[in-house]
Amino acid sequence: MNENELKDKNYYVLIADLKDSKKYDANKRCVIQDILIKAIDFINYQMEKAWMSNSLSGKYKLQCGLEFSGGVSVMCMSSSLETLCECVKLLKLVLNAVPARFAIGKGGWTVMTPMKGINFQDGSAFWHAKRAMEFCHAVNDDVCIPCDCDAEQELRSQLKQIEKCSSDMELEELFPKIIDANLVEGMKGYDLPFKYRGEKKESDMRRLVLYNDSTTSRLFVTCIVSLATDKTFKESEGFIAEVEKKGFGTIGCYPKHVAEDKRDTILKMAKDHPTCENISVTVEE
Numbered sequence: 001m002n003e004n005e006l007k008d009k010n011y012y013v014l015i016a017d018l019k020d021s022k023k024y025d026a027n028k029r030c031v032i033q034d035i036l037i038k039a040i041d042f043i044n045y046q047m048e049k050a051w052m053s054n055s056l057s058g059k060y061k062l063q064c065g066l067e068f069s070g071g072v073s074v075m076c077m078s079s080s081l082e083t084l085c086e087c088v089k090l091l092k093l094v095l096n097a098v099p100a101r102f103a104i105g106k107g108g109w110t111v112m113t114p115m116k117g118i119n120f121q122d123g124s125a126f127w128h129a130k131r132a133m134e135f136c137h138a139v140n141d142d143v144c145i146p147c148d149c150d151a152e153q154e155l156r157s158q159l160k161q162i163e164k165c166s167s168d169m170e171l172e173e174l175f176p177k178i179i180d181a182n183l184v185e186g187m188k189g190y191d192l193p194f195k196y197r198g199e200k201k202e203s204d205m206r207r208l209v210l211y212n213d214s215t216t217s218r219l220f221v222t223c224i225v226s227l228a229t230d231k232t233f234k235e236s237e238g239f240i241a242e243v244e245k246k247g248f249g250t251i252g253c254y255p256k257h258v259a260e261d262k263r264d265t266i267l268k269m270a271k272d273h274p275t276c277e278n279i280s281v282t283v284e285e
Contacts, residue, residue, distance in 0.1 A: 011063065011109045012147075013118075013129035014084040016091050017073035019099040019142075027227055032072060032098060039094040040066045040074060043087060050086075060086065063109070064118035075118050077109070077125065081148060085155050088143075089174065092159050101136045102155075105129030106147035206259040208251040211280040212243050216270070221279065224269045225251060251281075259283045 018024075024032065043066055050060040064077040066087065074091075078084050081104065088102045105128025113120040132144040143159070145152035161174055210225070218240055226236040231251075243249040254262065263281050270279040 009079060009109070010106055011077055011079050011123070011125045012081050012084050013075060013077045013105050013107075013125040014087055015069065015073060015075050015103045015105075015129045015133045016088070016100055017133065018095075019101055021072045025226075025233060027223065027233070029072065031227055035095070035098070036068070036072065036074065039091065040068070042094060043090045046090060047083070047087065059083065062087075064121060067117045067119065069119060075129075077118055077121070081106070081145075081151055085151060085158075086175070088155060089158055089162060092162050099142075101133065101141070102143050103129055103132035103136050104145045104147070105132050205253050206256045206283045206285060207253050208259045208262055209248055209282050209284050210243055210251055211248045211282070212246075213278045213280060216279045217273075218244075220270075220273055224266050227265075227269070256283070 018032065021029070021032075044062070047060055047062050047065070051062075059080065060083045061080070062076050062078050062083065064075075066074050066076040069075040076084065076087055078087075084104055088104075091100065091102070105125050107124030107126075107128045109121060109123040109125055111122035128147070132146055135146070136142070136144045143152055143156050145155065158174060165174065210221070222233065222236045222240050225231060225239065226233045231239065239249055239251070251262070253259075260283050263283050266281050267279070
């Protein structure tokens with residue numbers, strides 16, 4: 001197929017961005033961008049693997065793989081709407097609890113820049129995707145695929161299932177077409193923060209407790225509590241002041257696996273700091 005024939009084809013462009021991203025402080029934006037970088041590598045690998053195993057049918061090929069398109073937004077392009085819907089599902093999975101919007105536009109690819117990424121391409125598919133994202137923002141919606149309402153409804157349903165999945169088996173049933181290996185293990189290999197989002201019993205909840213010590217830098221502890229939890233830096237400052245008065249404090253109550261993950265994150269960050277080896281944070285009932 002020559003370049004003119006390619007330009008005459010219809011393509012689909014996906015734009016994904018984080019909701020309320022301006023509310024994140026600089027530290028949290030850095031953490032989220034780090035997750036996005038890992039997510040982009042992971043998803044591009046998964047889609048390339050899926051395309052290689054379906055290369056005769058041309059399924060799951062990304063003409064332009066996922067890339068940053070500015071700030072905390074990402075884009076990719078394919079001649080297959082189904083392929084981009086799989087990308088959305090993977091993004092939903094790896095972004096975990098970070099709220100995001102997804103918009104897909106359909107149209108032409110008229111400015112082709114060989115050997116360059118998606119930010120060097122242009123065409124009506126890109127314009128329609130941007131308009132779809134503008135619509136998402138205007139009505140505060142999470143998904144918009146104006147070119148195919150049936151695909152939009154199916155994708156909405158699948159994204160809700162991903163939020164509720166509570167086992168490897170349930171998870172991989174949602175990705176039968178592109179996953180040929182254990183998805184959760186693959187995510188662990190990319191150090192992605194996936195945890196199941198199924199409903200948790202009250203008995204599964206644990207307290208994440210921080211104990212005061214005389215050697216760890218107050219500023220450092222404030223920073224890592226803010227980074228590892230949903231507290232702002234100012235809230236973390238107030239919390240640390242209370243810990244210094246009482247000798248300990250409950251950072252928050254979480255499902256057991258979430259509390260353990262936050263504890264491990266704090267201890268890992270402290271381990272890399274030369275004056276913070278005495279920090280004490282525990283998971284308690």
